[in-house]
Amino acid sequence: MAEASTATATPARGQKRSSGRPDNLGLLLNNKLATAGLAIFLLIVLTALAAPWLPLPNPDVTAPADRLLRPLSEGHLLGTDALGRDILSRLIWGSRVSLAVGISATLIAAFFGSLIGLVAGYAGGRVDTLLMRGIDMVMAFPYILLALAIVAVLGPGLLNALYAIAVVNIPFFARNIRGIALGLSRREFVDAARLSGKSHTQILFIEVLPNVLPVIIITMSTTVGWMILETAGLSFLGLGAQPPQADLGSMLGDGRKILFTAPHVSIIPGLMIFVLVMSINLLGDGVRDVLDPRLKSGALTRPVARTAVMREDKPGDVTPSPGAVLDVRGLKTEFHFGKEIFRAVGGVDMRLGQGECLGIVGESGSGKSVAAMSIMGLVPTPPGRIIGGVALLEGEDLFSVSDERVRQLRGSAVSHVFQDPLSTLHPLFTVGDQLIEAIQAHQPLSKSQASERAAELLKLVRIPNPGERLKAYPHELSGGMRQRVCIAMALAADAKIIIADEPTTALDVTVQAQVLALLDTLRREKNTGILFITHDFGVVSTICDRVAVMYAGQFVETGTTEEILNTPAHPYTAKLIDCVPVLGQTERRLDAIEGRPPVVNNLPVGCRFAARCPRAQDDCRAAPIPLFEFGEGRAVRCIHPLIAEAGHD
């Protein structure tokens, strides 16, 4: 029942719904369990509806001579009860009553609950507060208890039980629908309707109601099973259906008195309730998945500890380039969603020496983070997988070593600093705990030794009063402080390489400069190589020795920072540089690059930038463009480059 409330945040799907209806049914039938649920439910409903025309004995005719016959007896397929009545016949007629009561209760609860929710959400303010406080009060009661109190007052009886169960379910509808209505009533189309002079009632039922319908249906499908179960429960206790009327619950209650001598009398109706409720719940889960895909269990997959490596052909022996600590060759990383493949990184080479800083620059979605995260296997799998290349860390191929080896190297030889320090630090552990953990993962230190070391690290990243700060939780620190903590964590075990994924993007400009200066000092003092991912050429110029410009999963230009900034060869690089505002040059135009990068599940054959490039010609689109080297570490992926020496002969 608690799950009913999770549907609260369903977005409105105003237009899609009208055309999407047959689709929804199709989707529902695709779900095997939901289809099974639907089939069983329909079978039960149709049988119950057909009861008057089925060749069944009268369910209420007693036959003392035939009492307590076992199932499969002559003429009584499921046997007889204590009064000799046919159980099969009573079961079908009883299901009819249970279904009618359960569905009626659901409709009543849905009607009043939705009405309360709509009015509260639409009116807002005091009306909302008043109504929702009332709903909260009702929910402060244990679910069944309130129903009992209502039955106590109205007196036992099936109709009273129905009212009671309906009333206690009203809050589930009211809460779910109110949440959606509240959001909708602030939307433009509601404002438009208001301005066009429609009355509140008209707006509520013509504009708002159709948009909350999916939520009403979801809530109905998740509560109807409960309502059938609970009305059966009240009847079981003798507080619902009164003889001679019988529903499944009262049959079970009657049978209970003779449980030891004739168990079938109580077991059969109980089984029927179970099957009925189970079929409804299966169907309900399916309905919820279709109408609110975000809640679908399959949509949430758990990323494993390390990116899957599924290289198409095993690379032969690769000799690392001299002087390179990290040497990545031909890295290819893809995302697989069902049959769709997104080629996020399509063959990338990276070399990083001691104390060197390599910047990878590109727009968001260019694959720069994926390329960097692939190195230590931090791209989530599923859906990510590395399908090609090698990553040599001092000669050791990171893509072929064991999981345990990768774990050992993470945080010791290669550490990471991520973009948003609020979401990358664990909110429930103190800064000290998280630092100590990083230290103890690689060094056999006692807690107090590690704690001392943690304080030293904080001092190293220039956090004042480190002893006190260790006890702070991440949310108690400023953004700059948090990023310093992250950098301290990356220094926990004298890393050779730090992979910094947009470490300054979430910070404001002055703090950004401080963090950059800190990283720069650290790499000079400790000789740590830094792989620096950013979209900002301004940042690149302050810290990077060399730069690789990435576009649609490939490097389009490489070179020293100076070369790239002063004499860009690729039109894309030039455009990116033009995006950086320069102090004092007010006439400089801040052109965003027109158009959008290609989607990596549908890449063009030729140059991937051609569609947005002012210099593009027919030959650009004809065939893949190779990376053309025209100097030491200088290369461009363009056949009509901006500088002459990069031109193909």
Add this chain to the structure above:
Amino acid sequence: MSAYIAKRLLAAIPVLFGLTIIVFLIMAMIPGDPATAILGSYATPENVEKLNRDLGLDKPLLQQYLIWITNLFQGDLGRSYTLNRPVLDEVLERFSATLILAGTALVLCSVLGLIAGVISAVRQFSWVDKTITLVVLIGISIPSFWLGLLLILVFAVNLRWFPASGMYAIYGGGGPLDLMHHLFLPALTLAVVATGVIARLTRTAMLEVLRQDYIRTARSKGVSENRVIYRHAFKAALVTVIPVIGIQAGFVLGGAVYIETVFQWPGIGSMLVKAISTRDLLLVQGGVLVVAAAYVLFNLAADVLQTVLDPRLR
């Protein structure tokens, strides 16, 4: 943090007052003459008139409530006419039995639900996950009163491992072992539905948490995968599951009505059922009020526990 807890305690007071208003109003809605309803249809006219005067039922509603709540504060919930004893005495005695049953069930469903949910999430899509998901679905759909009967048939009648009923005096005779022997089947039955709900939610919460950035950070530090799951992810998931455990306390307390009837457990649920069929409305009123108040306190405890775990809420 103690300031926060004090604040939560204070916030519970209006809720408790609200409960008394609702309980009072429900009872005030009794069709016909309440005194007759309370005393039963065989009551003499003199008794009816006397009760009307005693309860102040001839006065306006607000005044009636004030009289009732004043009495409540003095520990006077009226007198049960069927048992001929003060309602409060009976209710408290019965409630202690319910608390043992529901408390055990709540511990069981929390432990089992969390374990099942975590395993299910960690081994996502494996046969273990599929089995747990199926069992959970069955647990959520099964009528607990029927499951109780099945368990009695199997474990009490056929195997004779546990007694089918007979827990007449909680504090009498048998001692704790005897109590546990009697407690096992009903507590397990009562825990089933809540276990399913908690397991489902834990699974989703774990899957949600395992996608968070701070989990990637933990992995990037070289923390072992076990530690990532059982320390980093579990703690974060627990924070979202705890309020749901608080809500489940309501379903367990309510579900006790069925289980106590099936296993003849001398708690407040079986008392309520009997009181409703004999129309002993003062007893119903007292019972409902005490259980509802207990539920508010359970939720309060869940709130406090969540605050202890999550520093952001302090």
